[in-house]
Amino acid sequence: NAGVTQTPKFQVLKTGQSMTLQCAQDMNHEYMSWYRQDPGMGLRLIHYSVGAGITDQGEVPNGYNVSRSTTEDFPLRLLSAAPSQTSVYFCASSYSFGTATNEKLFFGSGTQLSVL
Amino acid sequence: SQELEQSPQSLIVQEGKNLTINCTSSKTLYGLYWYKQKYGEGLIFLMMLQKGGEEKSHEKITAKLDEKKQQSSLHITASQPSHAGIYLCGADGRGNTPLVFGKGTRLSVIA
Numbered sequence: 001n002a003g004v005t006q007t008p009k010f011q012v013l014k015t016g017q018s019m020t021l022q023c024a025q026d027m028n029h030e031y032m033s034w035y036r037q038d039p040g041m042g043l044r045l046i047h048y049s050v051g052a053g054i055t056d057q058g059e060v061p062n063g064y065n066v067s068r069s070t071t072e073d074f075p076l077r078l079l080s081a082a083p084s085q086t087s088v089y090f091c092a093s094s095y096s097f098g099t100a101t102n103e104k105l106f107f108g109s110g111t112q113l114s115v116l
Numbered sequence: 117s118q119e120l121e122q123s124p125q126s127l128i129v130q131e132g133k134n135l136t137i138n139c140t141s142s143k144t145l146y147g148l149y150w151y152k153q154k155y156g157e158g159l160i161f162l163m164m165l166q167k168g169g170e171e172k173s174h175e176k177i178t179a180k181l182d183e184k185k186q187q188s189s190l191h192i193t194a195s196q197p198s199h200a201g202i203y204l205c206g207a208d209g210r211g212n213t214p215l216v217f218g219k220g221t222r223l224s225v226i227a
Binding site: 045 | 117149151156158159160161164204206214215216218219220
């Protein structure tokens with residue numbers, strides 16, 4: 001069982017470069033999300049999607065773009081990387097939203113991004 | 117927006133000792149998740165609590181939800197080196213919003 005797969009695991013960028021962090025899940029989950037984790041800041045929600053074609057902003061969306069063309073994939077795009085985007089990025093998915101439906105989030109193993 | 121405060125921020129315990137981690141919400145809790153993260157890895161689901169007074173246990177880890185206090189606690193009995201990691205609580209305030217997380221509690225278990 002693959003679960004939630006994130007690529008790459010590590011990435012170094014120069015300021016101003018663009019890149020896409022990939023996230024794929026094989027569990028037919030409707031809900032997918034991106035978090036970033038920074039020391040002392042915990043996990044902060046960047047963007048999320050409740051289904052193909054539907055995305056919404058989280059707590060820290062600036063500088064990031066997302067799209068959801070298929071149920072399986074939810075890529076995160078950095079348009080012009082900045083040092084402030086140095087972080088560990090986690091993709092997560094679940095069948096549906098929140099505790100009302102008794103669904104837990106499944107997390108990928110993370111992408112460590114450094115922007116120089 | 118809902119905020120979760122975890123305490124303590126970090127904890128060092130001797131192997132075999134008990135410990136408790138707390139998670140306090142700024143708003144009514146409709147559900148509370150506990151996750152564990154080993155250093156450099158993703159998050160592993162531990163438990164979910166939905167009802168006030170609910171208590172769940174898995175092996176040596178017990179979580180409780182005090183709805184009135186808008187608080188949850190995670191208790192580890194007879195800690196082992198395998199319990200080391202970062203423990204995060206997550207919650208959705210209205211049952212249909214993305215999870216927000218606390219900043220985590222870093223647990224070290226020493227021999």
